[in-house]
Structure formats: C-alpha cells, structure tokens
Amino acid sequence: MRITILQLEVSDHEPWPDRVDRVVDLVASCRDADLVVLPELWVPGAFASRFFAEVATELPGPIIPRLGAVAKELGAFIMAGTFIERADPATDRIGYNTAVLLNPDGAIAHTYRKVHLFGFHEGEARMLAAGNDVTTCRLEGGRMTETATYGTSTCYDLRFPELYRILVDQGCDLLVIPSGWPAQRLEHWRVLTRARAIENQLFVVACNETGHQQGVELAGHSVVVDPWGQVVAEAGAGEEILTVDIDLGEVPRIRRDFPVLPDRRFRCVPAN
Numbered sequence: 001m002r003i004t005i006l007q008l009e010v011s012d013h014e015p016w017p018d019r020v021d022r023v024v025d026l027v028a029s030c031r032d033a034d035l036v037v038l039p040e041l042w043v044p045g046a047f048a049s050r051f052f053a054e055v056a057t058e059l060p061g062p063i064i065p066r067l068g069a070v071a072k073e074l075g076a077f078i079m080a081g082t083f084i085e086r087a088d089p090a091t092d093r094i095g096y097n098t099a100v101l102l103n104p105d106g107a108i109a110h111t112y113r114k115v116h117l118f119g120f121h122e123g124e125a126r127m128l129a130a131g132n133d134v135t136t137c138r139l140e141g142g143r144m145t146e147t148a149t150y151g152t153s154t155c156y157d158l159r160f161p162e163l164y165r166i167l168v169d170q171g172c173d174l175l176v177i178p179s180g181w182p183a184q185r186l187e188h189w190r191v192l193t194r195a196r197a198i199e200n201q202l203f204v205v206a207c208n209e210t211g212h213q214q215g216v217e218l219a220g221h222s223v224v225v226d227p228w229g230q231v232v233a234e235a236g237a238g239e240e241i242l243t244v245d246i247d248l249g250e251v252p253r254i255r256r257d258f259p260v261l262p263d264r265r266f267r268c269v270p271a272n
C-alpha cells in the first residue's frame with residue numbers, strides 16, 4: 001500500500017482560503033498514492049483558534065467536496081485531515097474537531113470527532129466539543145490491492161493509550177493520526193508515535209503541520225512507524241511530501257510471531 005503524507009506548512013502569514021486552493025492542487029498531484037493524508041485543522045491552523053468560528057461548517061461544507069472530486073480523479077482514499085464541524089447552536093461550543101476520510105468514489109467513508117481536546121481550558125478545549133465514538137473503517141477498492149482496517153485519532157489523543165485498545169479490538173492495523181504538534185514537545189511526539197505502534201502492533205501514520213501559528217512553532221517530523229516500532233520514514237521540519245510503501249501483511253506476521261495482545265488482562269470502559 002502506498003501512502004503519501006502531506007506535511008503542510010500552516011502559518012499565520014497565509015490566508016486560509018489561499019491555503020485551501022494550494023492544498024487541493026497539492027493533493028491532486030499525488031498521482032500514485034492509495035491513501036493521501038493531511039494534518040489536523042490545516043484550514044485554520046491547529047493553534048489558530050481565532051479562525052475556528054469563521055471556518056466552522058456542517059459536513060461536508062465547501063472544502064470536502066473539492067477533495068472528494070480529487071479522490072475520485074486519483075482513485076485513492078484521502079484522509080482529509082480534520083475540520084471544525086459546526087455543533088448544535090444551542091450549545092456553547094463552536095463545533096467538533098472532526099477527521100474526515102474520503103473513499104475513491106469521493107464520498108465520506110468515515111468521520112471521527114477528536115475525543116481528547118487540547119488546551120487545559122484554553123483554545124480547542126474551551127471552544128470545541130469532544131467526541132465520544134471510536135470506530136474503524138475498512139479500506140478496499142480504488143487503487144488498493146490489499147485491504148486495511150483504518151482507525152484514526154487526532155494529535156493530543158496520542159497521550160491516551162486506552163483509546164487505541166478500542167481500535168485494536170476492532171481489528172485496526174493502520175492507525176492514521178492527523179496532528180498539529182508543537183516543536184517544543186517533538187521528543188514526546190517521537191516516543192508516543194512509536195509507543196502506539198509497538199504496544200498495538202500496527203502501522204502508525206502520523207501527519208503533522210509545520211510553520212508558526214499564534215506564537216506556536218509546529219514540529220513537522222511526520223512519521224510512519226511499522227508494527228515492530230521501527231521508523232519507516234520521517235519528514236524533516238519544513239513542508240514536505242513523504243511517500244512510503246508499507247506491507248500490511250507485517251501486522252498479522254508480527255502479531256503471530258510475538259503474540260503480546262492476547263496476554264492483555266484488562267479491558268477499558270469510558271471514563272465519562
């Protein structure tokens with residue numbers, strides 16, 4: 001399976017409508033990918049909370065159909081990153097931080113509302129509503145010759161390992177993590193992406209932003225980690241397109257040869 005990560009520069013100096021046009025063109029250039037992956041909240045910027053209300057939309061909104069048309073043209077899945085999905089106006093929250101997967105027909109195949117909101121009472125933690133559902137989606141068709149069980153989580157979720165056990169219990173072998181992770185905590189990113197791959201014995205595809213938003217420097221260093229915890233490919237600090245071929249057959253091989261998961265003793269229950 002060929003995966004292309006678009007590690008986008010998302011900086012305050014670029015007006016977001018310009019970025020949307022630029023990114024749609026970039027995605028359209030990914031001609032040989034089975035799956036194209038975009039980062040978290042790349043339209044406003046993960047830390048550019050002053051734009052959240054302005055870009056909030058019901059799904060699909062104006063941008064996702066443009067990417068859907070590209071998915072159809074490429075015959076590829078597009079993990080379109082995350083969007084501010086407008087919430088019920090009766091609540092005091094603008095919306096959800098929602099990850100959207102498009103299938104090769106250009107339709108929405110899966111959504112995931114970020115469960116753990118970042119900011120400790122500021123930023124998205126104050127402005128957005130948390131999701132509760134953790135589900136997987138089968139990837140087959142399009143250009144793909146194999147099938148994957150796709151699961152996703154968003155950025156800060158990486159710090160909560162119990163979420164990933166729910167995905168593993170649903171057969172997840174490909175974990176895609178759109179992110180807006182700051183440079184200040186790059187070493188946490190490196191350790192946690194590998195830890196999630198090792199403990200769950202699956203592929204981790206983590207797509208980060210780069211650039212500067214509201215005084216925060218984003219780390220870049222998007223990464224693909226195999227189910228043994230080895231880094232298959234890692235981007236640098238700037239905007240970059242990273243293409244990698246993975247063999248999903250490694251997941252059942254490693255789970256068979258080093259069968260850690262059946263030794264689990266505890267199961268997770270939602271905290272609230």
Ligand SMILES: NC(=O)CCC(=O)C(=O)O
Binds near residue numbers: 155156180
């Ligand atoms: N966008 C985010 O969720 C940022 C998470 C973060 O900075 C951290 O976990 O550290």
